[in-house]
Amino acid sequence: MSIVKEIASAVEAGKSKVVGGLVEQALKEGVEPSVILNEGMISAMGIVGEKFKNNEIFVPEMLIAARAMKKGVEVLQPHLAKQGVEPIGKVILGTVSGDLHDIGKNLVGMMIEGAGFKVIDLGVDVPPEKFIEAMKENPDCKIVALSALLTSTMPALTSTIKAIEEAGLRNTVKIMVGGAPVTQAFADEIGADGYSEDAASAAELAKKLFKEATA
Amino acid sequence: MDRVALDCQKESQLIEHRIRFSKDENYEVPVYNTPIPPVENFKLMLDGKIPFWMPSDSDTLSIIPRILPDNVARGYVLEAEPLAPEENGGVDMFGVDWVFVPSVGGSMVKPGNPKLADICDWKKVITFPNLDDYDWEGSAVKNAPILEKNRDKFIETWIFNGLFERLISFLDFEGAALALLDEEQQEAVHELFDRLCILYDDLIGRLQKYYGVHFVTFHDDWGSQRAPFFSLETCREMIAPYLKRVVESCHKRGLYFNFHSCGKNEMLVPAMIEAGIDMWIPQTMNDFDMLVREYGDKLCLGLRLAELPPTATDEEISAAAASYIERSKGCTRVFTSGALFARSNPAMAKLLREIYFQSREAYNKLAAN
Numbered sequence: 006m007s008i009v010k011e012i013a014s015a016v017e018a019g020k021s022k023v024v025g026g027l028v029e030q031a032l033k034e035g036v037e038p039s040v041i042l043n044e045g046m047i048s049a050m051g052i053v054g055e056k057f058k059n060n061e062i063f064v065p066e067m068l069i070a071a072r073a074m075k076k077g078v079e080v081l082q083p084h085l086a087k088q089g090v091e092p093i094g095k096v097i098l099g100t101v102s103g104d105l106h107d108i109g110k111n112l113v114g115m116m117i118e119g120a121g122f123k124v125i126d127l128g129v130d131v132p133p134e135k136f137i138e139a140m141k142e143n144p145d146c147k148i149v150a151l152s153a154l155l156t157s158t159m160p161a162l163t164s165t166i167k168a169i170e171e172a173g174l175r176n177t178v179k180i181m182v183g184g185a186p187v188t189q190a191f192a193d194e195i196g197a198d199g200y201s202e203d204a205a206s207a208a209e210l211a212k213k214l215f216k217e218a219t220a
Numbered sequence: 221m222d223r224v225a226l227d228c229q230k231e232s233q234l235i236e237h238r239i240r241f242s243k244d245e246n247y248e249v250p251v252y253n254t255p256i257p258p259v260e261n262f263k264l265m266l267d268g269k270i271p272f273w274m275p276s277d278s279d280t281l282s283i284i285p286r287i288l289p290d291n292v293a294r295g296y297v298l299e300a301e302p303l304a305p306e307e308n309g310g311v312d313m314f315g316v317d318w319v320f321v322p323s324v325g326g327s328m329v330k331p332g333n334p335k336l337a338d339i340c341d342w343k344k345v346i347t348f349p350n351l352d353d354y355d356w357e358g359s360a361v362k363n364a365p366i367l368e369k370n371r372d373k374f375i376e377t378w379i380f381n382g383l384f385e386r387l388i389s390f391l392d393f394e395g396a397a398l399a400l401l402d403e404e405q406q407e408a409v410h411e412l413f414d415r416l417c418i419l420y421d422d423l424i425g426r427l428q429k430y431y432g433v434h435f436v437t438f439h440d441d442w443g444s445q446r447a448p449f450f451s452l453e454t455c456r457e458m459i460a461p462y463l464k465r466v467v468e469s470c471h472k473r474g475l476y477f478n479f480h481s482c483g484k485n486e487m488l489v490p491a492m493i494e495a496g497i498d499m500w501i502p503q504t505m506n507d508f509d510m511l512v513r514e515y516g517d518k519l520c521l522g523l524r525l526a527e528l529p530p531t532a533t534d535e536e537i538s539a540a541a542a543s544y545i546e547r548s549k550g551c552t553r554v555f556t557s558g559a560l561f562a563r564s565n566p567a568m569a570k571l572l573r574e575i576y577f578q579s580r581e582a583y584n585k586l587a588a589n
Contacts, residue, residue, distance in 0.1 A: 012507070019401075063450045065401035068394055105319060107331040109444075129331060157323035185445050200490045203446060 014047035019069030024077040038084040041121045046074045047108035049117030056206030071115045092123040093217045095146035099127035100159035106154035112204035120208040133168030139175050147218040153184040163195045223587050224255040226580040243297035257372035266498050269588045270387035270552045274579035278559035278572050281373045283431045287354040292320035295327045300363045316389045324522050334392040339399045362429040377433045383413050384439025400458045413462040421469040431503045435476035442491040443483020455491040462484050464495040493518045501557050516551035525558025532567040541574035
């Protein structure tokens with residue numbers, strides 16, 4: 006098995022203790038940092054996401070894989086920086102105003118990070134103005150991801166999108182929404198650009214929207 | 221127990237109205253003439269015999285006392301002295317702070333600042349409550365008049381924060397989920413759950429002693445709307461053995477165990493059965509028909525009633541009742557859940573009565589065959 010495949014397999018199995026060592030070994034063997042990242046770790050997280058979506062694995066397995074990837078990225082980061090390898094894009098993420106739930110939002114953040122994005126996590130109960138502030142601070146960010154778990158906070162998805170429109174920033178980003186009560190129909194109704202029903206699909210959606218935004 | 225033919229006139233007789241505990245304001249419910257007490261009917265179902273009618277949560281009475289900080293923290297107190305709205309939420313019996321969300325009618329721990337950064341530190345950080353600190357005698361005296369009046373009902377209490385929920389309350393969700401699978405944390409989780417089982421055993425003993433409950437509803441949500449949080453294998457290894465001990469704490473005292481576990485958890489039912497639970501009310505995203513088919517002989521399943529419009533006609537109500545009886549597919553280990561709707565919706569009150577009458581006939585036929 007090649008060292009890159011070994012890394013992928015260790016990430017998928019969540020072996021956080023060995024991933025760092027394997028990344029170091031790969032670097033010593035002269036494997037390009039971007040290859041280690043893309044083919045060793047991001048692709049492994051893609052498989053993890055797919056298995057999660059199909060109920061072959063569950064939240065603990067996904068978390069443990071993400072933790073392993075994080076260990077690998079820690080070792081890899083200085084080498085990526087030296088070569089000018091940047092995250093593929095930025096995603097601003099948060100649970101909307103009035104809603105304290107963070108489980109779905111955190112899983113989405115983890116999978117989007119696993120897909121190679123930098124995630125700016127604003128936390129829970131985030132008012133529209135905080136999203137706008139983060140967008141202004143990160144003009145290169147192309148995606149805003151909004152989460153709501155409660156039917157009572159779904160209107161905050163609408164008002165956040167409206168506030169972004171009113172701030173004149175709507176055309177600068179793609180907006181994706183999700184959360185237990187949210188549906189594709191609701192996402193369409195409030196003018197979101199995408200909806201996903203689980204964390205793995207959210208990572209795929211982010212990639213798709215990013216491609217559209219940068220086309 | 222001898223079967224009794226349905227006597228519509230007699231069984232339509234309104235005996236009295238009785239107080240039912242509610243979260244906001246206790247209210248009165250009608251009590252009808254039944255051939256056997258509702259508690260005995262429930263027990264027939266739970267013991268695998270054919271009940272006289274399809275049991276319903278309207279045959280139960282819940283006592284969830286305010287003396288237990290967990291019940292107040294979770295904003296779910298059902299007793300003689302309901303909570304005022306401003307009393308909902310606050311610290312539970314481990315000192316974890318819960319925020320009550322009025323629009324949901326429930327509470328959550330505000331995420332981001334868990335009590336435990338590392339589960340391996342739980343013995344140093346977590347102080348277990350001393351149940352002697354609560355005024356059990358006072359609470360029992362206060363609630364006794366209503367409880368005694370309802371001894372013919374199937375009386376329950378709830379234990380909030382089952383094993384996984386307790387772990388989440390200490391570690392936040394991701395920390396708890398990770399701890400179930402991380403080899404370096406698993407031992408600490410086992411030790412914590414072992415200690416919790418001792419606490420729950422003590423608690424169950426007191427709930428029986430002071431309130432005379434017949435069953436315990438144990439609250440532990442295991443899944444989201446699309447899947448369980450963890451695999452059956454993880455559940456079997458990390459949670460089910462301790463759930464079994466809590467179930468045994470009930471059974472050894474002659475109490476039944478109702479599992480409250482929200483989420484699409486049908487994949488985890490084998491672990492529930494291995495733990496010996498008596499009842500589970502699956503949320504509607506679970507495949508109820510499959511559950512009855514596969515597991516109807518191993519545990520009792522609660523069928524959630526969908527709310528009818530208050531203007532539903534008698535024909536529509538009758539058809540709805542027939543559909544619920546049909547969905548049990550002749551399995552007499554199915555009960556209904558939806559009594560709450562009957563408080564303010566006359567069509568739902570009628571539906572409960574219609575299910576009673578239709579199932580009386582259907583179950584008598586089954587018993588005769």
